Every structure is written in structure tokens, then in C-alpha cells.
Amino acid sequence: MNQNPLNRAFFNKLRVIGLTQFAHMTIYRAEIVIWMLSGTLSLIMGLIWMQQADSAPGGKIGGYSARDFASYFVATWATAQLLVTWVGWELSFDIRQGTLSPKLLRPLDPFWTHYVNHLAERLVRLPAMLILMTVFMLATGARFGTDPKLWLAYAALVALGFLFRFFWEYCIGLLAFWFEATDNFQEIVWVMYISLGGLLAPLSLYPVAVQNVARLTPFPYMLGLPCDLITGKAGLSEALRGGLVLLGWTLAFGLLRAWVWRRGVGKYGAVGA
Amino acid sequence: MRFLRLIRIYVGASLSTQLAYRANFVAAILGSLANLATGLLGVLLFYSRPEIGDLGGWSLNAALMVVGFFTLTEGVISIWLRPNLTQLAEGIRTGTLDFLLLKPVDAQFQLSFRNLDVLRLPDLVLGIGLIVYGAAKLGTVTPWNALLGTCLYLSAVAMVYAIWFILNTSAFWLVNVQNIGELFQGVFSAGRYPVQALPTWIRPVLTFVVPVAFVTTIPAQALRGEVGTSLALLSPLVAGVMLALCRLVWVRALGSYTSASS
Numbered sequence: 095m096n097q098n099p100l101n102r103a104f105f106n107k108l109r110v111i112g113l114t115q116f117a118h119m120t121i122y123r124a125e126i127v128i129w130m131l132s133g134t135l136s137l138i139m140g141l142i143w144m145q146q147a148d149s150a151p152g153g154k155i156g157g158y159s160a161r162d163f164a165s166y167f168v169a170t171w172a173t174a175q176l177l178v179t180w181v182g183w184e185l186s187f188d189i190r191q192g193t194l195s196p197k198l199l200r201p202l203d204p205f206w207t208h209y210v211n212h213l214a215e216r217l218v219r220l221p222a223m224l225i226l227m228t229v230f231m232l233a234t235g236a237r238f239g240t241d242p243k244l245w246l247a248y249a250a251l252v253a254l255g256f257l258f259r260f261f262w263e264y265c266i267g268l269l270a271f272w273f274e275a276t277d278n279f280q281e282i283v284w285v286m287y288i289s290l291g292g293l294l295a296p297l298s299l300y301p302v303a304v305q306n307v308a309r310l311t312p313f314p315y316m317l318g319l320p321c322d323l324i325t326g327k328a329g330l331s332e333a334l335r336g337g338l339v340l341l342g343w344t345l346a347f348g349l350l351r352a353w354v355w356r357r358g359v360g361k362y363g364a365v366g367a
Numbered sequence: 368m369r370f371l372r373l374i375r376i377y378v379g380a381s382l383s384t385q386l387a388y389r390a391n392f393v394a395a396i397l398g399s400l401a402n403l404a405t406g407l408l409g410v411l412l413f414y415s416r417p418e419i420g421d422l423g424g425w426s427l428n429a430a431l432m433v434v435g436f437f438t439l440t441e442g443v444i445s446i447w448l449r450p451n452l453t454q455l456a457e458g459i460r461t462g463t464l465d466f467l468l469l470k471p472v473d474a475q476f477q478l479s480f481r482n483l484d485v486l487r488l489p490d491l492v493l494g495i496g497l498i499v500y501g502a503a504k505l506g507t508v509t510p511w512n513a514l515l516g517t518c519l520y521l522s523a524v525a526m527v528y529a530i531w532f533i534l535n536t537s538a539f540w541l542v543n544v545q546n547i548g549e550l551f552q553g554v555f556s557a558g559r560y561p562v563q564a565l566p567t568w569i570r571p572v573l574t575f576v577v578p579v580a581f582v583t584t585i586p587a588q589a590l591r592g593e594v595g596t597s598l599a600l601l602s603p604l605v606a607g608v609m610l611a612l613c614r615l616v617w618v619r620a621l622g623s624y625t626s627a628s629s
Contacts, residue, residue, distance in 0.1 A: 128546050132553035138560070142413070142422075145566045150418040274387075278394035278486070285401040294409045301415055304408075 107202050108210060115207070115214040126219055129178070130226070136174060136293050137230070140167025143295065144234070156299045162325070164234035166296055169321035172227050174293065176216065176252050177316065179259050181208045185267030186276040189362065198359070205355075209260065238324045247333040248320045254340050255316025259287070261347035268351070271358035286311070292318025296327070312343035373472065374480055381483040395486035402441070403493045406434045406559060413564075423563030428504040430561060432590055435497030436520065436583040437559045442490025443524055448531045449548060450482040456538035456545040465626055475617050479532070498590075508590050515599055516589035522606035523582040527551075529609035530577070532617070539620040551577070558583040578605065 119126070143163040147155045158166070185208070188194040197204045230236060239245075266279045273279075288294065290304075291313040297305055308314050315336035322328035386392065413419050414427045422430055455478060458464035468474050502508045534547045541547075554577045562570050562580040574580040581602055588594050 122543075124541075125543065125546055128544070128550055132546075132549035134553040135556045138557045138565075139409070141566055141569065142560055142564050145564065146413065146416075146419050146422070152418075155416055155418045273390045273394075275391045278391060278398040281398040282394070282401045285398075285405045289405045289408050294405075295412050299412065299416065 108206060111207055111210045112214060115211045116217060119215045119218045123218055127222055130175060130222060133174060136167050136170040139294055140164060161235050164236040165238060165325040166321055168230045168236040169325055170293055170317060172223060173252060173317055173320055175223050177256050177259055179263045181260060182263035182267030182276060182280050186270035189270040239326045243330060244323045247330060248323050251320040251333060251337055254344055258312055258316060258340060258344040258347060261351050264351050265354050268354045268358045271361050287313050290314060312340050315340040370476060377480050378483055382485050385486050392486055396489050399489035399493060403438055406438055409559060410434055423561055425561045428501045429591055431501035432498050432587040433561050433583050434559060435494050435501060436586050438490055438497060439494025440582055442487055442494055445487045446484050448528060450484045451479055452531050452535040452548060453545050455535045459538050460542055462626060502590055512590055512592045515594060516586045519589050519602050520586040522602040525606040526578050526581060526609050529613040532613045536616050536620050539624055555579055
């Protein structure tokens, strides 16, 4: 085998971190379920839209019947579950409390530990999520497409969207190097994410002006678009176009993260040590 | 009164720690405005559709009062309930609850008022502003209805406190449940909208199982003059029962508490 030893060591580290983080996350399963149950906004929006569609003339609002709304909002609920991130909160805690110092001594950028930690949590979350999703589908009559190509596109967009959100939360968490608390900054971006991402309604039902603004941001391509794919409201060409926009934003925030991290650690060394 | 003096001291201490962080103060104001914008967008989306005339019998101006009560309550929760009550689980786990029990003031009182996140005060202002705006646009609110709405809302806040407190008291038995209050928040996000906008089957749940309707819909209905005397009497009664229950749970919990070290 002619492998780069550096790479092998790196993947070995990732594997070990993955196993420990998975074990770590199984301890918090009760908390994970509590957090899951608290993210109900998309379900409530879904119930209201379904109720309105039922009582609207023709049974449809903007081309959506009650069942279309059910499918869309069960999908956004599940997708939002897959996109959950708390790395910003952990980073700002580590920086303020000084617990970042021992992590800097490890021969690996803390970025990877956090990233693998989130992936491990997704594995713990998945079973409960699938059970709840089945219950919601049976209760509301939500239906999803079966085309494997669309599901692959869904998975790719969600994975990319998660990475994007991870980068942005990471950047905001790192602001703790300069500011004392970052929770309120997180909240501002989160609000943009849920309103422009399509958690309140399918984007096509928004006023045109808001739609035009939203299309310039990455948010609709990580939440609304994947859900449109599996509910049959969008096709592969839209997925490709949205994916490219999202990729651009992700690369930009990836670079921004690296830059902020370098600047911040330099400052931290001067203050904390 | 002793409790009022203590609350004044707590507020002063919270203010002086939090106002030191000026950038955070600006971010908190922006956060409150962004939250309000989402709340408004969520309602305006429905009224912007030509297919929807009114939301379960609520005109836009009346629905804005519901959004106002929701924003106000979110403010009350993030200023008062979340910063205090989430400390309980941590205190039980690490044993710092003992310091609190040793002080010559009622422990439930201390636990409930020690920390106030004053940075979220804009939520209160925006919430009340929106209620007043909606009521003024509606133009049919009498002083009597305003008084009734205020009383019903205050009873509702007492209910929310009792629910948050009981949820967090479960930490005496379950230990690691610092985020258990978020269970209520999950159901409470239905309170952004008049309960009549939701399907019929879920309305009793939001009224009698988790009293979300009492917090936002019913005070707004009172302002519209649609609440009769029986409900106006029922709400404080339910609040009183829930407060008594919450005190009972607290006393039982303390009775079974053995501290982290022993």
C-alpha cells in the first residue's frame, strides 16, 4: 500500500473521534429527544396552512392542496432536524471559559471534533426522527416521491446545507474571541434561516419581493428546495442550480471560518495564556 | 416589603453585569427586531393570499394583537423564566443548590428571581406596542375590556410560570434535564396564531392540556370584547390551582432531595 502516512493518521484520528463522540451522544439521548420535540414551528405552520386550504374555495392555496401542505411541512420538519447545529454555542462557551486551551494542544483542528460530534448526534437522532415522521405521515396523509435520483439530490443538498450552516455558526461562535456573548448574533441569522428558508410557507407562496431577496441568499436551497424535490414540486435542474449557489456560499464561509479562526487564535494566545 | 426589595436588588445586579457587554446589547435589540419581523411575516403570509379572507374569524388587526401577546410572552420567558429556572438542574447536579437552601429566604423565591436577562426588554416593548397598535386599528376596545384582557393575561403568565417551574422541578428525579423547559416552548410556538386558525381537533389540546390559548388567544379575545364573565373568572382560578400545584411539587421535591454530596 502506497498511502500518504499523514492522511492515514488523519483518518485514524477521525475514526477514533467518531466512535467516542457516538458513545458520548448516546448518553444525551433524552436531551436530544427533548430538543427534537421543541422544534415544532414547521408542524404548526403546516396545520394552519392545511386548515386554510381545506376551507379555501377549490381546496387549494397557490396550487397547494391540504395534502401538498402536509407533505411539504413534514419534509421541512425532518430536514430542519437534520440541519440542527450548536457548534457556535459550544465554541463561544469554550472561548469564554478557557476550556479551548487544552483543545488547542491536540494535534488536530478542533473543527473536526465538532463536525464529527454533530454527525454522531445525527445517528442517535435518526431512529426517533424516523418513528415520529412515520406517525406524522400517517396522521396527515403526507406523501413523498420515490425517484432515487431526487432523493440523492435531496441528500446532497441537505449535506451541503448542513456544512454551510456549520460554517456560519462556527464563524459566529468564533466572534466570542472579540465579543463577550454571541447568542444574540446566532438568533439573527437563525431568524433569517427560518423565514427565508421556507419554514413558514413554501417559498412560492411568499410575496414576490421577498422571494427575490430569498433567492440571493443560500437559505431556500438548504431547506425549501430539498423538500420541494421529495414532494415533487421541483426537479433536478432546479436542484443543480440551487446546489451551485449553495456551494458558492459554503466555500465562501469555509474560507471565512479559516481566516477568522487564524485571527482569533492569535488574539486568544495573547490574552488567555 | 422584603420580597420587593430583594427583587430590586436582583434587577440592579443583573443590569450592571449585562450592560457591561455593549456589543451584545446592540445584538439583543437586533435579535428582538428580527424575531418580531418573523412573527409578522408568519401572519402576513396568510393574509397576503387572496384565497384566505380571514384566519379562523380573525381580521389582520385582531391577529396582530395575538402576535403581540406572543412576543410579549416570549419576552417574559427569556427575561425571567429561562435564565432562572434552567439553573435548577445545574444546581442539583453540581450541588450549588445547597447554597441557596441555606439562605434565610424562601428557596423557590430565590430560584425564581435571581437572574433577569434584562437585554431582552425590547421584546416586552415590541409586544406591548403591537398589541396597542392592533387594538387602536381595531378601534373597538373599551377600558373595561382592556382591564379584563390585562387580568386574563396576568393569570396566563402565572400559568406559564407554574408549567416552567414544574417541568424544571423534575430535575430532582431526572437530574440531567436542563433544557426541559423547551418542551413547553415547542407547544407554545402554536401561540403565535389564534387557536381558531388551527384544525378543530387540536384546539382542546391547546386549551386544556397545555393552556396556550389562555396566554395569547383569550386575552386578545377579551380585548375584542368576546370573553364572558365565566371565562374571566375561570382563568385566575386555573392559575391559582396551578400555582398551588407547583408549590406542592416543589415542597415534595425538596423533601426527597439529598444533595449532591451526601
